Amino acid sequence: MLDIRSISKTFNPGTVNAKKALSGLSLHLDAGDFVTIIGSNGAGKSTLFNAIAGVFYVDEGTILLDGQNLTFLPEYQRSRMIGRLFQDPLKGTAPGMTIEENLALAYLRSTKGSAPFARISKRDKALFRERLSLLHMGLEDRMKQPVGLLSGGQRQALTLLMATLVPPRLLLLDEHTAALDPATAEKVLELTKTIVAKQKITCLMITHNMKQALELGNRTLMMADGNIVLDVGGEERKNMSVEQLLRRFKEGAGHELDNDRILLS
Amino acid sequence: MLYILQTALELGFLYALIPMALFLSFRILNIADMTTDGCFVLGAAVSVTMAASGHPFLAVPAAMFAGICAGFVTAFLQTRLGVPSILAGIVTNMGLYTINLMVMDWSANVSLLKDDTIFSLFRETGIGGQWYEALLAGFITVLAGVLLVLFLGTRLGLSIRATGDNIDMVRASSINPTFTITVGLCISNSLTALSGAMVGQYQNTADINGGTGIVVIGLACLIIGETVLGRRSVLKGAVAAVVGSIIYRFIYAIVLYTKIMPVQGLRLATAVIVALAIAFPTIKNWAAFQKRKMAARQKGGR
Ligand SMILES: Nc1ncnc2c1ncn2[C@@H]1O[C@H](COP(=O)(O)OP(=O)(O)O)[C@@H](O)[C@H]1O
Ligand SMILES: [Mg+2]
Secondary structure (H helix, E strand, C coil), X not given: CEEEEEEEEEECCCCCCCXXXXXXXXXXXXXXXXXXXXXXXXXCHHHHHHHHHCCCCCCEEEEXXXXXXXXXXXXXXXXXXXXXXXXXXXXXXXXXXXXXXXXXXXXXXXXXXXXXXXXXXXXXXXXXXXXHHCCCCCHHHCCCCEHHHCCXXXXXXXXXXXXXXXXXCEEEEECCCCXXXXXXXXXXXXXXXXXXXXXXXXXXXXXXXXXXHHHCCCEEEEEECCEEEEEEEHHHHHCCCHHHHHHHHHHHHCCCCCCCCCECC | CHHHHHHHHHHHHHHCHHXXXXXXXXXXXXXXXXXXXXXXXXXXXXXXXXXXXXXXXXXXXXXXXXHHHHHHHHHHHHHCCCCCHHHHHHXXXXXXXXXHHHHCCCCCEEECCCXXXXXXXXXXXXXXXXXXXXXXXXXXXXXXHHXXXXXXXXXHHHHHHHHHHCHHHHHCCCXXXXXXXXXXXXXXXXXXXXXXXXXXXXXXXXXCCCCCCHXXXXXXXXXXXXXXXXXXXXXXXXHHHXXXXXXXXXXXXXXXXXXXXXXXXXXXXXXXXXXXXXXXXXXXXXXXXXXXXHHHHHHHCC
16 A cells, blocks of 8 residues: 655754654555554654655655656645645635635546536535544534634634545644644544545554554554664454553653654553 | 716726736735746737737737746746746746837837727627726636636636645545646636736736836735725635725825825835735734833832
8 A cells, every 4th residue: 555665764864953753664555554653852753754755855765656656756646645734724725715716626626627617516415424424523504604604623624524535545633633722622532433434545644642542443553763673463462552652652662752843552 | 977987997908917817826826926027028018019910809818828938937946946936927027028129129119999808899799888898808808717717616726726725634534736836827817918918908008117016006906905995805805806906096096096195106106005004913012022022120129
């Protein structure tokens, strides 16, 4: 499915601020994998996502998705296949445009070759309405309102819907519930689980909640210093406690997990 | 008096496509496009030159095409070559000066003496009586506005709007911002050139300096229109451009007629209006902050 072969990225090379954010990282995902990622602040988790999504080109290594080489593909072309959610709920939607218009934009991905002058049809609207109703937020009755009027949680739920309106081959979730209040975060997480399971999307999710990292999905990665230091799945993971996970991290990384926002329970 | 108002209406329609172009570039795409001045003259130059050689109708699409090219150069500079957007427009504008002279066969102005224009040909149909100029200019402008609003509701139009609204989102959602910015600037400059083309044939002349400051006047018109109508939707924005332009030309006519101030003074007044309107949010924040500081001082004793 996703095949990352020893990618490296150094920011500001040749300056005093040079920072090797990814160093020879390799990763293979199978179709349908739901992988959680944890790690210290600055471990390179977001950088890994940015490398996959094409925010920048990696210095070394290759990235393959379903056999297709993405390494030198520009960001906008990769985003036809890759959906993304960020921690900041404001990042994923256009505030000055209506809910309907935002969804229509997300729908572009499916209809790659279609006419640029096509307008939002009745059928599109019906589809948007149906999908919105699955969020149970009453947004289906507010389709003509600008997204800027929605709360952070509503915007993040909408972004999730937009990212999966046409099932992406890969979904990248970068602490997408971290900026929401606990109740809303819980709701968005539930939605994520439902949608990912229903559409069988291959998914990578960064979280700072250790318990969540073990409970969700089928595999957990821990990152430190621009690389993966721990990769657990299968039976081993099922029986693992948070304490064991932390101990294993220390063995792999050579230091304790330090992330001031980490949640142990 | 009626004559003055009629002229104001005509000019209002003729120039309305500039605030409409700025609505697209400045409001929707968030780019202050300094190509506008030179592009307006380009439209006039192409249009008048072609009308002089007997093609008043062909002159209009030709002028628009020239505008598209100008917009493309500015877009290319900023999206592909990393030139800051304001500078990209200024650079293109500078280059256009020479291009415009070239179009006008190296003279600073060209005139239409007895040649047909779209206006003279339209008068012969007898439609609209003495209001024929306002009618034709209004028709073309409203048509362009309707097409623009319809376009902004299409997939491509939505992508252009999203580019100005949230570039982060655009990058993450399979839209190529280079492409959307390019299309947006090409369209906005074709509108500017269309305005130039109509004004040129209306006044029977094109002048190399005819576009100076037109971008600021266009912004003033847009701001006036938005003040009257609000700026919630695309449709309102397009209508605001036309309404603002007509109001501006009425104010201009009144100043001209009543002589309450020298007409040359209008430029300064326009500049002040634009600066204040754009600075308004900052001034409002500053005032709110001062008020809070005062309140805190009164409560805390010092
Ligand atoms: N665009 C950038 N320019 C310079 N340094 C960056 C950039 N993006 C990330 N970094 C650096 O790379 C390291 C990894 O960052 P990041 O991937 O965001 O960490 P995290 O694991 O917390 O998400 C950090 O030291 C960060 O400062
Ligand atoms: Mg991060």
